[in-house]
Amino acid sequence: MVNPSSAPTSDPVPDAGAPPPANAARLAVRRVAIDTWHENVVYLHRDCAVYRAEGFQALSKVEVRANGRLILATVNVVDDTRIVGCEELGLSEDAFVRLGVESGHHASISQAERPRSMDALFRKMNGERLDRDDFRGIVADIAGHRYSKIELTAFVVACNRAELDREEVYYLTEAMVATGRRLDWHEPQVVDKHCIGGIPGNRTSMLVVPIVAAHGLLCPKTSSRAITSPAGTADTMEVLAGVELPFERLREIVREHRGCLAWGGTADLSPADDVLISVERPLSIDSPGQMVASILSKKIAAGSTHLVLDIPIGPTAKVRSMPEAQRLRRLFEYVAHRLHLSLDVVITDGRQPIGNGIGPVLETRDVMRVLQCDPRAPNDLRQKALRLAGRLIECDPDVRGGDGFAIARDILDSGRALARMNAIIDAQGRRGFDPEQPPLGPLVHEVRAPADGVVTGIDNFQIARIARLAGAPKVQGAGVDLACKLGDSVRAGTLLYRVYAGFGADLAFARQACERATGYRLGTAAEVPRVFVEF
């Protein structure tokens, strides 16, 4: 799956093979069973001769080298020999795994040099325009974990709003692709679909992949897990099958079935993106430039040649007006064109969640109902998946423009999409899931209409928040199941939605959120916002 000829053009740790500085000190590695998440931490005893002589300050960055590998880490100082001894170099779980040597093996430690791209970062903070080499340097340092959280945040905030022009967005995207692996599927056409996000329940990938694969297109879909949403495609697919597969196995599955639905986390595609996301998310930063670089770098690194991109518009979607959507579309198209990716932007209805269920198990239930042509299947999810699949099918040079939708519908209605999905599930490793008895969280809270009226608004953000508080995606069976959608007439007491949770504390949090704001607005039929969407 990974073409050795497409090795990273920019080594994330360019000096890894270099000998350690002459003054680097050597200590025996000890694994310290502390999970510091994405941060490498080195534990040194306060009486360790190296710590005293080198004068490492707590929280200063150090370089640890062993076996030709190099990691950067933060120092914590320890006063307990049960945690780390005076002759030892304690490594947190992450740092231990990344360095990849046995306990007791010797490693050298020295003060880290300032990342080389710091000068370019400071220029960006001062409002200057950066060139291609500047972005290469910054992105290589970010992917090599040489930036502290502080430096990362400074970069992200300095590139926020309209601080990047479109040429800079192109340079950033290109640098992000260059810094990681790039997959090569050895086929002229590799299709993919992607949504910019923000719409709960929008699980179209699990329908589009089997449809277009059944048509014969190559669609090796790798997805992320949820970061701030109640479910990512990888979380939802995991209800049905294994998603963390070794490369070689994934390649076999794709060769045999023309598609897969796997987690992309291990593939080292655009690794700088994962690092940047770790600071963008807590700040709710999602500026156009950063969104374009993030999405397109991942897709190009994954080897896609054709991409259908879904931009939903709605009052509580990421994009709230058509002019804004058009601006975003042009930026995506400009950068995709510069990077030789064929891009088809589809602007869709983002006024409310798609489907009924929100959360891994609930969304899986909806997807399976669509594939099984079950009359209970949510029609909006079916229609949207058919439209997107149709656009991808029109990438096939043998398909006439406008015929894609009908072809997709035939594939779905004939059961071929379901058959393909079952083949993919079996190949990835089937898990027991019965769509008639989805394993929902045992604790339930119901939200009912306070008065008669028509549903005139459903807040995507609030519904997603409630589903997360209820435990999704960590608790697969947790989430929100919508009983009413926009335009539905309700009476006082009509069920609007059910919240499912696995733990009492989660249900309490979710209920509090519902009490503050249900996410539903009731009014008159005339107040339902119009769809101002073109396909």
Place this chain on the structure above:
Amino acid sequence: MVNPSSAPTSDPVPDAGAPPPANAARLAVRRVAIDTWHENVVYLHRDCAVYRAEGFQALSKVEVRANGRLILATVNVVDDTRIVGCEELGLSEDAFVRLGVESGHHASISQAERPRSMDALFRKMNGERLDRDDFRGIVADIAGHRYSKIELTAFVVACNRAELDREEVYYLTEAMVATGRRLDWHEPQVVDKHCIGGIPGNRTSMLVVPIVAAHGLLCPKTSSRAITSPAGTADTMEVLAGVELPFERLREIVREHRGCLAWGGTADLSPADDVLISVERPLSIDSPGQMVASILSKKIAAGSTHLVLDIPIGPTAKVRSMPEAQRLRRLFEYVAHRLHLSLDVVITDGRQPIGNGIGPVLETRDVMRVLQCDPRAPNDLRQKALRLAGRLIECDPDVRGGDGFAIARDILDSGRALARMNAIIDAQGRRGFDPEQPPLGPLVHEVRAPADGVVTGIDNFQIARIARLAGAPKVQGAGVDLACKLGDSVRAGTLLYRVYAGFGADLAFARQACERATGYRLGTAAEVPRVFVEF
């Protein structure tokens, strides 16, 4: 010293006394001997029922409550019961001290709410202007350690450059004063001096304080330790005397001697400033608005009524031109006026380091030579200290404008300043220091002129960097001793400066830096930059 009536107007932890949320879980506190520097870390065992039920994510913020106190902390997950057991709540050194309960005492833990000021932060990131209440909310959250490093950095970068107008700088300063303690000396006039920084060796406070105190002015000077410089006033004074004194003792000293030279770190003055500095420094951010808020908030909180502010100008100083200095002066004056602080700005010569020695011991030697009227005393340090002391003395209503300098000179030349300094040293706790045999680092590296010429430039930044690499201020006897200053004629081989270090690794780092750039430029007499400074 602390006036109980001047209690913080904005409680940094307003909900500390509130009961924990109903769903907060209780565990037994355990002190984990890991020094995580300024960050509170909670260690929870992976199999701890609370961790599992609450679904705390690694790196998510939690609230820990005990005995009516509240701290915020980051979670690290542990897999080793020798570090923390399943029924225990491990606390890093800092967190343990801040929570202030015994090991084994029960504490409750719950997920932290988002800081309330996050909305204002996001508005600032989007380029909006904030009002007084917004700044109060943000600063209270920062001082209460409710912001993560990421959120702090976002605030600092969003306020960088010209993003704050002068009204916003005033609001920010006011909020920073309001969030901490405010000292009240119960005298109508409390004088202080401050320099915006950036000039190595500029140790005038240790001369100005004894001079103005000998004149009778009240000058209770609290200083910081070095953050990025080779020595702060507190580091240098510490060569002579104790600087970490309890409040009550400091108040007695000031009452008796009219002055002190103490470390201000324990006084809780403008605590938000210390938190902000922790991210501003690594980013070299020193925008006018942030500088003004940082300096003035500290001085006002320390109870100063009159301040002389030193703004050095030079090609390698923080301020590089007279128009820039004038803009900065106006901003300082505007905010000081709004906060009822009498401010006198002095623009000084910042073309090169002041004095000869750079580093705690070397600077102490220079200061003591000036006080002892030793002929080897650096004249620039003497002249500058007299000018600044003279300006402060003119705050005395009985002194005629223009007479301050001569009064200061009389006090210094008569030995009264030395006597006052000795009294302050004795009061703070004298340490053995013999100015004839300063305890310099045993390792020496000499830098000599490569050719004949005149010294036309000395790079403040590079000289400071070399002194830091040599070990200053951590190693008191480390640093740089300048043998030539601007305008001096040299022959090839003339000594330019000596580097002193305590450890071989430090000397090697400093020597490498000297080899890359000595910090000295040689040329012709006509090339020496002119002093474009008014007093």
